Amino acid sequence: MIRIKNVTKTYPNGYVALDNVNLHIGRNEFVYLVGQSGAGKSTLLNMLYKAETPSSGDIYIDNIPLSTISAKQIPFLRRSIGVIFQDYKLLPKRTVYENVAFALRVMHFSRARIRRQVTQVLELVGLQQKMYNMPSELSGGEQQRICIARAIVNNPPVLLADEPTGSLDPETSWEIMQLLSKINSRQTTVVVATHNKSIVDDIRKRVIQVDNGHVVRDEQLGMYNK
Amino acid sequence: MLLRDIGFFLTEAFISIRRSGLMAAISTATIGVSLIVFGIFLLISANISNISDFFSDKLEIRIFLKESISAGQISSMKHRLEAMPEFKSVTFVSKDKAWRDFRKGFQSLDLTDLVENPLPHSFKLTLKDNEQIVKTAKYVRGFENVEDVGYMGTIAERITKFAAYTRLAGFILVSLLTLATLLIVVNTIRLTVIARQDEITIMHLVGATVPFIRWPFIIEGALMGLAGSCASVAILSPLYGMFVVRIQEKMPYIPILQEDFRLTLIYLTLIIVGTSLGIFGSYISVSRTIKNPS
Numbered sequence: 001m002i003r004i005k006n007v008t009k010t011y012p013n014g015y016v017a018l019d020n021v022n023l024h025i026g027r028n029e030f031v032y033l034v035g036q037s038g039a040g041k042s043t044l045l046n047m048l049y050k051a052e053t054p055s056s057g058d059i060y061i062d063n064i065p066l067s068t069i070s071a072k073q074i075p076f077l078r079r080s081i082g083v084i085f086q087d088y089k090l091l092p093k094r095t096v097y098e099n100v101a102f103a104l105r106v107m108h109f110s111r112a113r114i115r116r117q118v119t120q121v122l123e124l125v126g127l128q129q130k131m132y133n134m135p136s137e138l139s140g141g142e143q144q145r146i147c148i149a150r151a152i153v154n155n156p157p158v159l160l161a162d163e164p165t166g167s168l169d170p171e172t173s174w175e176i177m178q179l180l181s182k183i184n185s186r187q188t189t190v191v192v193a194t195h196n197k198s199i200v201d202d203i204r205k206r207v208i209q210v211d212n213g214h215v216v217r218d219e220q221l222g223m224y225n226k
Numbered sequence: 227m228l229l230r231d232i233g234f235f236l237t238e239a240f241i242s243i244r245r246s247g248l249m250a251a252i253s254t255a256t257i258g259v260s261l262i263v264f265g266i267f268l269l270i271s272a273n274i275s276n277i278s279d280f281f282s283d284k285l286e287i288r289i290f291l292k293e294s295i296s297a298g299q300i301s302s303m304k305h306r307l308e309a310m311p312e313f314k315s316v317t318f319v320s321k322d323k324a325w326r327d328f329r330k331g332f333q334s335l336d337l338t339d340l341v342e343n344p345l346p347h348s349f350k351l352t353l354k355d356n357e358q359i360v361k362t363a364k365y366v367r368g369f370e371n372v373e374d375v376g377y378m379g380t381i382a383e384r385i386t387k388f389a390a391y392t393r394l395a396g397f398i399l400v401s402l403l404t405l406a407t408l409l410i411v412v413n414t415i416r417l418t419v420i421a422r423q424d425e426i427t428i429m430h431l432v433g434a435t436v437p438f439i440r441w442p443f444i445i446e447g448a449l450m451g452l453a454g455s456c457a458s459v460a461i462l463s464p465l466y467g468m469f470v471v472r473i474q475e476k477m478p479y480i481p482i483l484q485e486d487f488r489l490t491l492i493y494l495t496l497i498i499v500g501t502s503l504g505i506f507g508s509y510i511s512v513s514r515t516i517k518n519p520s
Contacts, residue, residue, distance in 0.1 A: 075436075
């Protein structure tokens, strides 16, 4: 599903965020990306949905090299990749329903189809009762659920999560990770960049550790630390 | 753009106008005020050209011929004048006809003392382009057998010059105003784009294409332009009506435009120009601020 080939990312100031990284993530896999802050996790995630581009090397999603995707085609790539963030990135002046429907509006879906899909996904993340609330009226965990709902409402084959539990308490974090596992079981490849040791240790999956721009460990059912 | 997107874009545009409130109101008002000035210029210009046309129909060159001229010479001069491209019409007025017309026109005068017809043969000429009247009159003055040439030179010159000056002044004024209005629209839309930067980032993230993101802003500009221009017409039209009534009371002989299709055309022009300004201004703004990611 995702193949990263000899990818190096050097910033204009000379800082090397990733150094000759090679990775393969199979279809429907669930992967933790761990490592210290500044290790290169976020850079790697950003490159997967073309928010950043490698300085050299290439990334293949579904065998399509991202280097061949022009700026005009990026929106179409993003429709097949859901992304969730630590800070949720929600529209504060719109209801839960509107926030999720937004992702389908840009794809020119019909009103009826939007309604059907949004209702379904809100049920999946457990927010069907709060459809017409504003995000500010909801807890952090619930806001993260909106963000997840928005990311998966279009059933993308890939879901990327950048520190999804970074602002949440342990119990809520655990619920969010359960939700991500559930999404993974519905034929979605999930990549989670995280600092959350207890989550990684409790919900055991493949662990890829990045340090100083290098992949230093790639372990099935690994722990947060070696 | 799909049909079902239009509703979404319109809603987004209205939300944006409501949020940017004062700025949108100022922009709309600026468009309105500029268009009122634009409209005043168009109305003045249309009236001047109407007056100019009115007098133009009466503008003519009169060639008075020498007493000694023969019928053959008259005929050859007529052919020569008819061959000149400057003239719209060439009419020969005989001595007798001139005399009859004169007596008909001035019936109150006692002309019994005049035993002989004092008027000469003449040609009455109208021009295709009235601006050429002076030049042409001087030219035909040089013809053989011409005693004198008469034309409404000064009035003709003044009217055509005045019309040309107002057109030039109006053009400069309107260009400057259009530029100023455009800059204000560009800035207003840019501010609303900046205010909605977070939303735009999210739209990029969920896979919105650049045109999809831009459309609501362009519609917002169009709505502001439409509102501003409709307001300008709503103000200008009754004002002009009042002006017409005043003029007609005081100077009924001035042929002023009223209930004319040209007025409708002017108001329609204002609305089209206003809306286009809104669209063009916001297009410039969004094409500079909303671009493809990376």
